[in-house]
C-alpha cells in the first residue's frame with residue numbers, strides 16, 4: 058500500500074471560498090471551464106517561455122495543447138495540458154491557499170454584507186468583481202482530482218478534494234508532464250443551471266463562447282458519422298486560436314473582446330472601454346487595452362498583479378509589464394504585442410529601450426484621450442470611470458508632468474456648486490463670477506469638514522464656488538500644478554483673500570482702517586501671547602459667523618501635507634500659521650474691550666489660547682495639548698454658571 062497519502066487542511070479563507078462555490082453562488086456555472094482552460098493556457102505560455110530561456114530544461118514543446126476528455130459512464134470531465142505543471146509545494150501553495158489579497162478582502166466584504174442583512178444573498182455584482190479560478194470547479198463537481206508534474210521534475214503529484222475542509226496529496230510516479238484536472242460531475246440539474254458537461258455540444262458551445270481566442274489548440278475527441286452511417290472517432294480542435302489584437306478590427310465581435318478581457322483580467326464584469334491601437338513602420342506593435350468598469354480591491358495594495366501583458370510576435374513574454382504603463386494607469390489591462398523585440402527580452406532591457414519608452418508614451422496618451430472622449434460622448438460612463446479610478450489617475454498629476462494638462466482636463470472634483478455631482482475644471486471655469494481670477498479650493502479630510510470650516514464663510518456668503526479636495530493625493534498635486542487654462546489654483550485657507558469688488562472695497566475702506574487702529578494693540582499682544590503656535594494674529598476678511606480661523610501663508614505647506622511627510626519618516630519643521638480674527642464677532646469684540654480695560658488679567662491669555670484652539674478644531678485639526686485645552690475651557694464654563 059502507498060503510505061504516502063497525506064491529508065491536509067485548506068487554509069481558512071480558501072475554505073470559505075470553497076463553501077461559496079459548493080453552495081453555488083454563481084448562477085452561470087459554465088464559466089468553470091473557462092477558468093480551467095485559462096489556467097491551462099497560462100501553463101502552456103509558461104513552459105514555452107521557460108524552455109526558451111533554459112535550454113537545459115528537459116521538455117518537449119513541439120506539441121503544446123489542451124485536451125478535453127469526457128467519460129459519460131463515469132460522469133467525469135478532464136482538462137489536460139502539457140504545460141509547466143506544479144511541484145508538490147506549488148500545489149499546496151497555489152491550490153490550498155489563497156495568495157491573492159483581493160480575494161480575502163472580497164470574502165470579508167461578503168461577510169459584512171451578510172451580517173448587515175442576513176436576507177440579502179451576495180449580489181452577483183459583488184461576486185462578479187473577480188474570478189475565483191480553480192475553485193469554481195466545485196460549482197459543478199463534487200470531487201476534483203488534479204494530477205500534475207512540473208517540467209524538469211521526474212515525479213508527479215496527485216491532489217484530490219471534495220471541496221470540504223481537507224484535501225489529500227500523494228506522489229505519483231507515472232504522471233505525464235503538465236496538469237490534468239478531472240471533475241467528478243454533479244448530477245445534471247437544469248433548473249440550477251447545472252448542465253450535462255459531458256455533452257459534446259455543450260462543451261463546444263462553452264469553448265467557442267469563452268475561449269475561442271486562446272492561442273493554444275483546445276482539442277477533443279468527437280464522434281463522426283459518415284454518409285454510410287459508420288461512427289468514427291477523431292480529434293478536433295474546437296477553438297480558432299486567433300489572437301484578437303491581430304485580427305482586423307471589424308471582424309471581432311464585442312463579445313469576443315469581453316471574453317478576452319475576462320481571460321486576461323480575471324474580472325468577471327464587462328470592461329468599461331476597449332482600446333485598440335496599431336502602429337506600423339519601424340517599430341511595429343499592436344495593442345488591445347481595456348479600462349475595467351470597477352476598481353479591483355487591490356488597487357492600493359503593493360504586490361498587485363496583472364496589468365498589461367507583453368507579447369512578442371504572438372508569444373507571451375510577461376504579465377504586468379510595468380514598462381508599458383505608468384503606476385497611475387495601473388488599472389488598465391490588456392495586451393501589447395511588439396514585432397521587433399527579442400523573445401529573450403528582460404525587464405532591464407525594456408527599461409532602457411527607447412522604442413519601449415516611445416510606445417509607452419503613445420499608450421498613455423491614447424488611454425487619456427479615450428477617457429476624454431468618454432467624457433464628451435458618454436458622460437455616465439465617464440462618471441463611473443472617475444468614481445472608480447479618479448484617485449489613482451490623480452497620482453499622474455504628481456508623477457507625469459508631461460501629461461498634467463491632459464489629466465487635469467479629464468479630472469473631476471467635488472465642489473460647492475453641487476452636493477452630489479463632481480465638476481470638471483472646464484465646468485468650473487464656465488461658472489466663474491465676473492472678475493474672478495482664481496480657481497478656489499480647499500483640501501481636507503472630508504466634504505463635511507471642509508464645508509463647515511470657517512474658511513468657507515465669506516466664499517459662501519459671496520457665492521464663490523470652491524472645489525473640495527478630499528483625497529490625500531490632492532494635497533500633493535494641487536500646489537505644484539499651479540494653474541489650469543490660465544487660472545491659478547488658490548487655496549481658500551492660505552494667504553489673504555480678496556473677494557470684494559472695487560466698490561465694496563471703497564465702501565469698506567474707512568471701516569477697515571478704523572478696525573485696524575482699534576485692534577492694533579490687541580493683535581500685537583495676541584501675536585506675542587501665542588508666539589509658540591502662530592506667526593501672526595491679524596484681522597480677517599474671510600469670516601462672517603466664526604470668531605477665528607487659521608490660515609497659511611501663500612506658499613506654506615499645508616498641515617495635512619506636513620503630517621503626511623512626517624508619517625513617511627521625513628523630518629519636517631512645524632510650520633507656524635496665521636490666526637485670523639473676525640472683528641465683528643462678539644467674542645472678539647468683548648476680548649478687545651476686556652483687553653482695553655485690564656491688560657494684566659491672566660484670564661485674557663487663556664481666552665486667546667481658547668480662541669486659537671477652537672479655530673484649530675473648526676478646521677478639523679488636532680490640538681497639541683487637548684487635556685490642557687479641556688481644563689482651561691471647563692474652568693471657564695464653571696465660572697460662568
Ligand code: ADP
Pocket residue numbers: 092096097100138140141142143151152188189190191192235236323
Ligand atoms: P488564478 O488562475 O486566478 O491565479 P487559480 O485558483 O485558478 O487562480 O489558480 C491558482 C494558481 O495555480 C495559478 O495562478 C497557477 O499558478 C496554478 N495553476 C492552476 N492551474 C494550473 C495548471 N493547469 N498548470 C499549472 N499551474 C496551474
